[in-house]
Amino acid sequence: WFYTTYDGMAQRAGNDVLCVLVVGFHHQKGSQVEYSYPPMQGSVCPSWKYLPYLAIPDGAHRTQFGYVYFTLPEDKETADMLQDRKLFAVGCYRQLATQDLVFRDKEQTRATVLKSVVVVSRKPCFGFIKAKLFLVTEVYFAQKDFTETQLLEEFYDNMNDSLRASQGFKPYYYSVGLSLQPLVELFKSKLLMIFKLLLLEQRVLFHGFPPGAMCDLLMSVISIFPGLSDAICTTNYSSVSSHVMFISCID
Numbered sequence: 001w002f003y004t005t006y007d008g009m010a011q012r013a014g015n016d017v018l019c020v021l022v023v024g025f026h027h028q029k030g031s032q033v034e035y036s037y038p039p040m041q042g043s044v045c046p047s048w049k050y051l052p053y054l055a056i057p058d059g060a061h062r063t064q065f066g067y068v069y070f071t072l073p074e075d076k077e078t079a080d081m082l083q084d085r086k087l088f089a090v091g092c093y094r095q096l097a098t099q100d101l102v103f104r105d106k107e108q109t110r111a112t113v114l115k116s117v118v119v120v121s122r123k124p125c126f127g128f129i130k131a132k133l134f135l136v137t138e139v140y141f142a143q144k145d146f147t148e149t150q151l152l153e154e155f156y157d158n159m160n161d162s163l164r165a166s167q168g169f170k171p172y173y174y175s176v177g178l179s180l181q182p183l184v185e186l187f188k189s190k191l192l193m194i195f196k197l198l199l200l201e202q203r204v205l206f207h208g209f210p211p212g213a214m215c216d217l218l219m220s221v222i223s224i225f226p227g228l229s230d231a232i233c234t235t236n237y238s239s240v241s242s243h244v245m246f247i248s249c250i251d
Helices: 006-011 051-055 076-082 126-142 150-165 171-175 181-187 190-199 211-223 228-234 237-243
Strands: 017-026 030-037 065-072 087-097 112-121 204-208 244-248
Touching: 017 051, 017 087, 017 150, 030 051, 030 150, 051 065, 051 087, 051 112, 065 126, 065 211, 087 126, 112 126, 126 150, 126 171, 126 211, 181 190, 181 211, 190 204, 204 211
Parallel strands: 204 244
Antiparallel strands: 017 030, 017 112, 065 087, 087 112
């Protein structure tokens, strides 16, 4: 499970990027958080207990690499300290042949190692974070030694330093990497129907594979509504984003 202390959260309340995590898949225990920076130890945060399973989605083993976006449910005590209604996460996952590892754990008995590097942030700038995290994840795996985490620590510090210098996330960060062309090509005239359904606050379910493509598709739908991305951060979760449901799974 994921362990954290609220004191640690309070200390990072001024940062746009709260933490960088490494989630690994264990053949007996399933997905679990193996590393966190800044370090978090203490009581269990119940609302984050599903984070490991969201970071490595179903079917991740079918691809060499991929990514996924997800939100973390509100935890009252954490939310009060962070002054945020919810948090947002981007996970980039990859596989590496076990025989290529420089340092091999005795519990790594499978032919491949599957891990996800996750960034938890205060704003839903998924594409902006993914563009940077994807490169960092690639280099992290290229080291072939998952105990070498200095790169992740530097990434966390550099992200917060650069965002602090630019006075936080900018509005256009929400749309980085998004394109409406795939959305229009996929749904055609039905896109207008989806738009109307959401205006009427009806729930819409998106289903598909791979997860990354579905996440980008969902964010493209959200981008159609002016200001909705920013509203998700400040408005009650049930009144805005619960009307757009997303699930990615294998056929």
